[in-house]
Amino acid sequence: MSLIEYKGFGGIPLSADMLGDENDPTVLLIPEVGQGRAAWREVADALVLSGRRVVNLDLRDGGDLAPHIEDMRAVLAQMGSRPVVVTAGRGGWIATRALALDGTLLAAGLVIVDMPADEDAVANGVAAQLALPTLVVRGGFSPAQSSAVGDIFNEALPIGQIADINESDLELASDRKEALLGQLLEFLERRQPREAVEFKAGSDPRTLRDAMGCFATGITIVTALDAAGTPVGLTANSFTSVSLDPPLLLVCIANTAGTAPTLREAAHFGVNVLQIGQQPTSNRFAARGEDRFANQPWAPGQTGVPLLGSSLVSFECQHESLHEAGDHFILVGRVVRAQFEPHRDPLLYFRGKYRRLHFA
Ligand SMILES: Cc1cc2nc3c(=O)[nH]c(=O)nc-3n(C[C@H](O)[C@H](O)[C@H](O)COP(=O)(O)O)c2cc1C
Structure with a gap:
């Protein structure tokens, strides 16, 4: 694991753990606002074992969400390949906005875990333009906040307008962490193909x-x-x-x-x-x-x-x-x-x- 630094909006330094083999497809992990990258550590380790390169990012301090959007766009622009972005909590709010207009140029997919019911998300129509393969997971870390969460989600991310969306509700899973990881890996395997390697008779053992x-x-x-x-x-x-x-x-x-x-x-x-x-x-x-x-x-x-x-x-x-x-x-x-x-x-x-x- 190495520690790297990206330049966020206005040149502000943003730290990230970099794990895994550089030839593997990349996953960018975004924590809930106010939580550090430690929140994703276990998932990061499991993703590396499953053959992924992982960038586990710290957000800047502060609860104002707007600068985070520009930070995320800046970090994505500095990455060598288009990652699948995996977000927790309001990290999902940030990502839907950061990727709304030209997301396919910046990322290969988006996973939104436990995005809270957020009035702003409904008001802001940009989320509707998202054109990335997207997985929405509820109950990934903790129980969904209320039964209304799903409705608000659907308003925030109108399914009909999103190119490819999968939804998953882990409320009934006996082990949330394992279930979240299973969903994540299944999505990554389908959405983030790797280059095939070939063996031909006579080539190297x-x-x-x-x-x-x-x-x-x-x-x-x-x-x-x-x-x-x-x-x-x-x-x-x-x-x-x-x-x-x-x-x-x-x-x-x-x-x-x-x-x-x-x-x-x-x-x-x-x-x-x-x-x-x-x-x-x-x-x-x-x-x-x-x-x-x-x-x-x-x-x-x-x-x-x-x-x-x-x-x-x-x-x-x-x-x-x-x-x-x-x-x-x-x-x-x-x-x-x-x-x-x-x-x-x-x-x-x-x-x-x-x-x-x-x-x-
Ligand atoms: C996970 C793993 C699986 C292995 N599978 C085999 C196997 O199926 N057949 C085999 O001959 N060696 C296999 N090996 C290698 C042998 O265990 C290894 O060469 C061992 O040193 C042979 O011991 P020996 O020379 O004392 O018989 C495997 C090694 C590992 C780590």
């Missing part, structure tokens, strides 16, 4: 890996006992369920993996699906030169395979078949036993990073 990394997975530790009865294991996300009858699963193991010879030969192996608290376990079983089982609680299963304590699921498998596949081999196991704890959250992996579940 790194790009192919990046393409494969777009498939979100859980993470497992595949375990077995070597010929001397010592537990071995490695981190693997190439796990797939294969068949219910008979009960089969598979993992793909690199021929170069140190554990490969053991896994090729073992009559039984274990597949431990990790839960959110087992990120250190995943790192340890993927790192070289570590005694992976040193501080790792484990117990032998019915067939003797090492099963890791507190996993989401531990599958105990009998070797079913093995298929050579390029620089990996596909190890198919017949499940003889599965113990699971369904109330835990999974540890996820996506585009080379650990992730957690969030519900829309």
Whole structure:
């Protein structure tokens, strides 16, 4: 994260946190008037994890809204690309005015979260000229102020005259923050397309890996006992369920993996699906030169395979078949036993990073 400074109206300095990769599409976060950028921090971090560049702006001091409009236009003009503008509270009032006339030149979209019922917003007709893809969210941070809020919104932003508007009411969401984030990400994915990257046969394996990394997975530790009865294991996300009858699963193991010879030969192996608290376990079983089982609680299963304590699921498998596949081999196991704890959250992996579940 870096701190940058924009020049607002009249040259006044406006601070912003800049987060994420500069090649990712940008989101400009505008807080409620009187609140600093800390209000958006959690959302900002989540957006970065979802592949966005985030500019989290502080507004100038003072409750007079007119200078904020010019500030926002000045900041947008200084940005290298057109961001989606995401606003809270009266930040939405400011943005609808800042973007009313030529918004499509300055921004790629607008998200208005919890804009208060504001008489001025109704009186000022410029909002009606907004021509940006827009998402209006109510109850994103706190309950909507009154049942009249929706009506006033519709007057302030007449739906018929806006190019593309989506509305979302989060009043009934059990977790407002997660629901807001879900709405936001869904809107961004639809409205802020990125450039596609291409892999062609024969081009670099790194790009192919990046393409494969777009498939979100859980993470497992595949375990077995070597010929001397010592537990071995490695981190693997190439796990797939294969068949219910008979009960089969598979993992793909690199021929170069140190554990490969053991896994090729073992009559039984274990597949431990990790839960959110087992990120250190995943790192340890993927790192070289570590005694992976040193501080790792484990117990032998019915067939003797090492099963890791507190996993989401531990599958105990009998070797079913093995298929050579390029620089990996596909190890198919017949499940003889599965113990699971369904109330835990999974540890996820996506585009080379650990992730957690969030519900829309
Ligand atoms: C998230 C993640 C997923 C991985 N998935 C696999 C996999 O499916 N198959 C594989 O062979 N290696 C996979 N690896 C790499 C191995 O865990 C890593 O190379 C490990 O050091 C191999 O250990 P070994 O050489 O002792 O067998 C993965 C690593 C990580 C971090």
